[in-house]
Amino acid sequence: MKSLESESIQNENTMSRIFASSISKDHIGQNLTLIGWIEDFRDMGKIGFISVRDMTGNFQGVLTGELLSTLRDVPRQSVILVKGTIQETKAENFQVEVKVEKIELLSKATNPLPIDPTGRVKSSMDKRLDSRALDLRNYKISNIFKTRSYVLNLIRKFLYSRMFVEVNTPKIIGSATEGGADLFGFEYFSKKAYLAQSPQLYKEQLTLGLERVFEISSYFRAEPSHTVRHLSEFVSVDLEAAFLDYGDIMDIVQELVISTINDLFVHRNKEMTLFENKQEILIDKIPRITYQKCLEDLKSLGEKIEFGEDLSDPALKKLGEIYPSFYFITDWPTKLKPFYILEHEKKPELSRSFDLQYGYLEIVSGGTREHHSERLRNKLLEKGLDPKSFSDHLQTFEWGMPPHSGCGLGFDRLMMMITNSTNIREVVLYPRDTERLSP
Ligand code: 4AD
Ligand code: MG
Secondary structure, eight states: OOOOBBBBBGSSOOOGGGOOGGGOOGGTOOEEEEEEEEEEEEEEESSSEEEEEEEEEEEEEEEEHHHHHHTSSSSOEEEEEEEEEEEEEESSSSSSEEEEEEEEEEEOOOOOSSSHHHHHHSHHHHHHHHHHHHHHTSSHHHHHHHHHHHHHHHHHHHHTTOEEEOOOOOEEESOOOSSSHHHHHHHHTTTTEOOSSSSHHHHHHHHHHHHSSEEEEEEEEOOOOOOSSSSSSSEEEEEEEEEEOHHHHHHHHHHHHHHHHHHHHSSHHHHHHHHHHHOOOSSOOOOEEEEHOOOOOOOOTTTTTTTOOOOOOHHHHHHHHHOOOOEEEEEEBGGGOOBBBOSSOOOOTBBBBBEEETTTTEEEEEEOOOOOOHHHHHHHHHHHHHHGGHHHHHHHHOOOOOEEEEEEEEEHHHHHHTTOSSSGGGGSSSSSSSSSSOO
8 A cells, every 4th residue: 555654845835735714615626735634534435534624724625545545544633735626515514625636644643642632532631731732733722822822912012002112121030029939049150040020120110211111921930829820930911101100000901901802802703702701891991999898898798808908719709709800909908019019198008009800810910109219118128128139129219210000910811811711721831830840
């Protein structure tokens, strides 16, 4: 039997191929080249049907004779180049089909594969993540990441339109950004260095020269928590703007989130249906609920939280029942917030801060910053941090630091909401958590 193995991919001009989604009745009678992964092969004896997937969708090929018997030896998910004539089809799912005249095997898949990428045989998330590259051959999964890419582009376009400048700040840093203990430390030549928890200090400093900045990057937190919404490495969309207050930042976040989701329902409706996301946002305002009001709401549900306490997981779950969609929790107790957050002048126990929630899930944290160097130094001391470790940062506050505000949006968490995923690992290609360090 003739082998399908090709000698070299250069034998065929793979660039002249046509994509599966592009072939239509207009092509009937034409001889075309298609490439893809064999997803299905139905062998009826004298005739066989293959379903082959490329990045745009599937096409059907019809085979007979020697080609059919040769294909019997080729495992599914192998990559083939198909040449054939486009013809009418009786199949319901396809407009046309390819009467296969030549097949070239470009890459053979092993058999059996570690997971079934069609999703017909279910695999655990761990097994899927172990074989992530193959997992992406599943249509629904690859669409999560195509949508992720689309949303990143929307966010960038939105922020450019608001005069924000995209920046890149170091991820190898010499001292903690947020204070706190959840830092990954390592040896940096003869010094101690850390992986950045956020771009907080840099983005604040940059308002001095650029006024409005944003950064989209990975950040690192040594959080030992094993939850469906925390990873050790996550992507955040951070922004910072001079001369805006936390209310203005909430306006920006509100417009960013609403316009993004509305855009998805218009331009990516097929994907939103695939994700079974029914959260169509028709509102133009996201409710702003004070921390104090949240305590009252929780009390009426029998969940007693004293002023100054953080909202626990069960409390957030209960709030999520009252407010199942997006809402802001504003004016958090100052003592719950990091050193850089400004308090209310007349009520210093409350801060000019907010979180954007989606039900129980925190998506954004932000606020107005302290911009006076002496007061910032005192804040560090109050939080038990050493101003000497922040001397580079503090000196910039003496160079004409503008009043400024900003926020950090957990991009993976926004993608959880958009793709209707209950586990953050679904929306991150290669998640890192307390246990997972590979692939
Ligand atoms: O709430 P966080 O810690 O706020 C900051 O980093 C501030 N510097 C932001 C600011 O400008 N004030 O982190 C911001 C967001 C969170 O709301 C959450 O969505 C996400 O980042 N996030 C995580 N996502 C996944 N895994 C983790 N371990 C995360 N930690 C924070
Ligand atoms: Mg937060």
